[in-house]
Amino acid sequence: MAEMRPPIESGAPDPMPFMHPVMVKNYGKWSFHSHPKPGVLYHRAESGDEIWTVKAGTARQMDHYTIHELADIADQYGDGFVRFTARSNIEYMVADGAKVEPLIKALNDKGYPIGGTANSVSMIAHTQGFLHCDIPATDASGVVKALMDELYDDFIKCEMPNRVKLSTSCCEINCGGQADIAIIVQHTKPPKINHDLVANVCERPSVVARCPVAAIRPALVNGKPSLEVDEKKCICCGACFPPCPPMQINDPEHSKMAIWVGGKNSNARSKPTFHKLVAAGLPNNAPRWPEVAEVVKKILYTYKEDGKPWERMIDWIDRIGWPAFFEKTGLPFTKYHIDNWRGGRANLNASAHIRF
Ligand code: SF4
Ligand code: SF4
Secondary structure (H helix, E strand, O other): OOOOOOOOOOOOOOOHHHOOHHHHHOOOOEEEEEEEEOOEEEEEEOOOOEEEEEEEEOOOOOOHHHHHHHHHHHHHHOOOOEEEOOOOEEEEEEOOHHHHHHHHHHHHHOOOOEOOOOOOEOOOEOOOHHHHOOOOOOOHHHHHHHHHHHOHHHHHOOOOOOOEOEEEEOOOOOOOOOOOEEEEEEEOOOOEEOHHHHHHHOOHHHHHHHOOOOOEEEEEEOOEEEEEEOOOOOOOOOOOOOOOOOEEOOOOOOEEEEEEEOOEOOOOOOOOEOOEEEEEEEOOOOOOOHHHHHHHHHHHHHHHHHOOOOOOHHHHHHHHOHHHHHHHHOOOOOHHHOOOOOOHHHHOOOOOOOOO
């Protein structure tokens, strides 16, 4: 194992000292790669060196006993080198193909699934949730765990038409990103203002400036400086809550879950796309979110059945059309699915051009 590194206050650490020696030696000089089986990648370098990568699913929020367990497996069955992926998986690199199967067995025996590569359902992109963030309306870890339990077989097998990326967002405005299927919190009521706290906690001009539809105005309430919301204008986005927690928008009853589909960042085969809303108003039903899981599985298995090889979710929808998407998945189509805000054409950045 590499030596402990001193903490670095800013920026990403230099990865080279922690990289597998075969990867350091052949950095940027790879000639070929393949996918021998779900969860395993093979790379061959121009020098003839070979390396296998075994990808295992983890729970992301892990105690140090689990980290030790994973590290012990790396020392005993791998070459002592691992990396964590952006989607909270752990990858073991080995330079000897004979180590792959014993490594997989050791991971499986401890309950870690092997998969998430090629045309499988990859691990859900995990937002921070209650553990690290101060504005979530639901927990990200819980939704991810509950859903990946349901999609276990789709993680360890490569049976989807193409890669399927899922994401969570525990508020409506920040992390999460574009995904084939995205699970996003949906506030359905304007914020309720705790006027006693506003003057002590918030900078009123920054809260007013935050609102994308100019629904917030400074106001005097009971002789004290506070804020008011024009509820007709408010789109319940929750953007005022982070700079001003007294704008209370999280609500166990009225903060719901919504499902969006067809987003992707990749520009392979077709251009990157924004995902679109397909199901709204699902209950935020911890700890297993069964209603959300049901809709996600309905969409996923309809795509699996109907998609052609190499079609990403949005390619499939583009081919069959949105009316057929709603017919085939059985999801109700409501007025909330029609985006008739004409200003979006000018204001939302929907191209790869950088505008100043
Ligand atoms: S999605 Fe929103 S609530 Fe969740 S971690 Fe990101 S900023 Fe916080
Ligand atoms: S929830 Fe969004 S739209 Fe409503 S007042 Fe706050 S920032 Fe404005």
